[in-house]
Amino acid sequence: MNAKVGLITFGDHREDMWQKVFGESTMKYHGEIIECLKQLDIDLKFYQDAARTREQINEQADGLIAQGVDILIGHTPCWTSPNLVVQGVQRVGKATVMIGNRDMSTHGCVGLLGACGALSQIGYDHKRMRLDYDAEVFKKKLIPYFTALKVKAELAKSVFGLFGGRSIGIDTATFDPMGWRKQFGIDSEHIDQSEILMRAKKVDPDRIQKMIQWIHTNAKEVIYSEKLTKEKFEFQIGCYLATKDICKEMGLDFIAIKCMPDLSTYAVPQCMTATFMADTYDGEEGQKESIPMACEADADGALTQEILKIISGGTPTFFADVSHIDDDQKIIYCVNCGGICAHYADRSCDACQNLNCMTIKQSIRPGGGAISCFTAKEGPMQLARLYRVDGQYKMAILPCEAIRPTEEMVDAFIKARGIHQLPVLYAKMTCEVEDFINEYGSNHISGVAGEYTDQLVAVCQALGIEPVVFK
Structure with missing residues (x-):
């Protein structure tokens, strides 16, 4: 530090x-x-x-x-x-x-x-x-x-970028820009999602092909299909590069993108942006700055990631749904609808090795396009989430362990959810499931590799947030 x-x-x-x-x-x-x-x-x-x-x-x-x-x-x-x-x-x-x-x-x-x-x-x-x-x-x-x-x-010198508005009615993803300015000193920019689409069409094709070639060379597999054509995939990569350009031009430190249902239905889902934006490496630049990104316009999820990024010294951050909890084994299935930061595929310092553990496959969204599919590698994980109760911020702090699921767990999940599987991290929690369910204030969760409970409690005290530690 x-x-x-x-x-x-x-x-x-x-x-x-x-x-x-x-x-x-x-x-x-x-x-x-x-x-x-x-x-x-x-x-x-x-x-x-x-x-x-x-x-x-x-x-x-x-x-x-x-x-x-x-x-x-x-x-x-x-x-x-x-x-x-x-x-x-x-x-x-x-x-x-x-x-x-x-x-x-x-x-x-x-x-x-x-x-x-x-x-x-x-x-x-x-x-x-x-x-x-x-x-x-x-x-x-x-x-x-x-x-x-x-x-x-x-935080007091940071800028948040929100692309689009509230997504599919998720109230807990919304935020008060001036409330943030008062409590945290954060400025915010509101950008229409059409900016991504318009800019993506103008991205230099050589930049797109450089990223595409890097993915093809290093990914475990790229499976093209009727709804994942090469043209769709190229446009998704163009959206990622366009978003990256907008962040640089506007000085955005962390972002949230609405995506659903507009872009995922009538254009392409922003899953490639979710895969590469928060990472510290991509096929265009090589080593780069991590820009935490939350899906479904989740401002508090993105802010949680920005805090975790600073605490961890710039480690790539994680965003997903609290999709399911196995009560008996105390395991949270942290699933994203199409893109989790590529770093968590293998947690390697070598970004190519992370891609080796990833399959690029078709999205089920009407717009088609690609998702990045993998099971996150095991290891210590600090999950956390800012949420509000009667207008006042709390932070859920959940130290846990990402685990490798058994074949039985995966089979049961596929049987319950269908063969279309998504990127997922299985997190072993130590707290009581009912305590978590009764208090936790969102359907989303953020995280970073490692364990930073004491630091997060101190951050909460410094920012006027009530820490809620689930241990």
Whole structure:
């Protein structure tokens, strides 16, 4: 993550108390906190001395500002005058975490509470922590908080693109643009879906053929048919490239596309866009930026993915329906109607290997075209979802494990659903199914490879969202 973090250790300005009581222990713990912080994945900026006087505090604060710190750690290992701490914190003017210790001999508790109480009096937002000087403790407590601050900052400069309006009556996919602006700082652009179709017709054919050739070379199989003709497939790839162009031109960081029923009926479904947009590689550019995408105009689903992308350091994100839950085995069948991010076919750093596990086959939608069909590879999975209850945001946080289904599971699913199978991830949950059903607020779910429960809880706290952890 490499957040740029500044440290000021505050000391008692009274010379006699510094020399006789607090100086030695303050400098001891100043050295220890530096060693702990150096072991974290941050860019640490600090001074060798504690800041005791107004002049010293101002000098260190100004130095940290000049070095461009994003976050301030105010360290009060012993007693220090609260007004001087407030002066230093306000002068830096960044997101702040105040750290004290649990050593009975240091007067650290009274120093921490005196400084934090003064900050609270003036309404200066800050985080308080009393920690033992241990790198693992610091990592567990601080990194989720630093991650939350990073997410908050990144969202505040992001732009969401919504293509089309509400899809097939899914109310939970709708959003309030100005509500987002107020709570998260996110700007939004509304683009008509016809823009995709018009732009797709003008995409350079060489770009389309480059993508088509890459898919043909690496996919497990491409099965053309009456409703999946080469021309339809080329147009779908043109839609993907056109959408990618629009995102670049408009500076869109994450998107949602209505698709159904308009495009999937009268043009082509946007399943190839869903397959490649959130990935970090495609056959045209090679390595590229991931742009999280949600189907069926699901704004909250797309925003959840954007948060997961930032938390995970840019890992491709996942979007699907909560299509079925096996109550006995506690397995969610996460199915998409035609496109899940290609990364999850094999979770490989080699995008070609991911395509090796994918079959391109016909969509059942009236418009025809292709879907990307695979069973997602097993591994740790962080599922999550923003949803609203009486207008207030909550986030469902569901750590789970993607599993490889047994033949019996697949056979039963085909028997129940028919031979037309779709991309699917089987997620083994640990919470009680009824608890999930009674609370969860959408038919869609988002996710990312890995496990980020603590970070998501911290993000919720930073953004004014109620976290709901299903464990």
